[in-house]
Amino acid sequence: MGTVRHILQKKGHDVLSINPDATVYQALEQMVAQDVGALLVVNEGRFVGIFTERDYARKVILKGKASRQTLVREIMSEHPASVTPDDTVENCMKLMTQKYIRHLPVMEGNKLVGLVSIGDIVKYIIEEQKFIIDNLEHYITGT
Numbered sequence: 001m002g003t004v005r006h007i008l009q010k011k012g013h014d015v016l017s018i019n020p021d022a023t024v025y026q027a028l029e030q031m032v033a034q035d036v037g038a039l040l041v042v043n044e045g046r047f048v049g050i051f052t053e054r055d056y057a058r059k060v061i062l063k064g065k066a067s068r069q070t071l072v073r074e075i076m077s078e079h080p081a082s083v084t085p086d087d088t089v090e091n092c093m094k095l096m097t098q099k100y101i102r103h104l105p106v107m108e109g110n111k112l113v114g115l116v117s118i119g120d121i122v123k124y125i126i127e128e129q130k131f132i133i134d135n136l137e138h139y140i141t142g143t
Contacts, residue, residue, distance in 0.1 A: 004092065004106055004116055005085035007124050013114045015105075017042040018051065020073035024060055027051050027072050038103040040115060041076045047112040049076035050103060082107045083116070092121055 017040045018027050027039055031053070041049040051072050059075035060067055081095055082105040092104055096118055106114035 001088050001090045002124060002128060003085065003089065004083050004087050004104075004114075007089070007116055007120050008085060008106065008114045010124075011114070011116075011120055015040050015112065015115045018072055019043060020048060020071065020076065022072050024051075024056060024065075024067040024070045024072060024075065028056065028067060037117070038115070040105055040112065041072055042112070047105060047107070049073075049078045050080045050105065051076045052101075052103060080105060084108060085113065089121055089124055092116060096121070 016030065016034050016036055018030060020041050020043050031037065031039060038050055038052040040047060041051055055075050055077055056067070059065070060070055065075075080103075081099050081101060083092055083095065085106060085108060095104065096102065102118045104116050105112060106116060
């Protein structure tokens with residue numbers, strides 16, 4: 001099984017982020033424009049949390065708040081679960097399953113170096129399985 005580093009080598013290290021003083025509406029606009037389900041919250045270059053579709057659904061809509069007046073800092077998830085580039089894909093799957101989350105910030109020390117989603121994990125596993133199957137087929141057929 002591969003590591004988060006392998007995923008980031010293919011995917012890249014770019015992350016989409018938003019300032020904690022932005023409104024929830026601004027965050028949603030950015031998420032729709034980028035077709036993503038989460039934004040990392042960064043304040044003065046420092047990673048401070050994550051804002052997800054789930055945060056919006058549970059902490060804005062269901063509580064009767066207005067997304068144009070509510071700030072990201074009010075509803076973001078602080079201190080989210082994270083992984084390092086050396087964590088295994090299997091560890092990511094376990095963590096996501098145990099915590100019921102779909103996104104994991106990737107930290108190297110105190111530095112944010114990427115983000116992996118459940119989609120990234122599934123894509124990696126499918127590609128890895130295809131590689132193994134292709135190699136087995138070549139081995140069996142001798143080609």
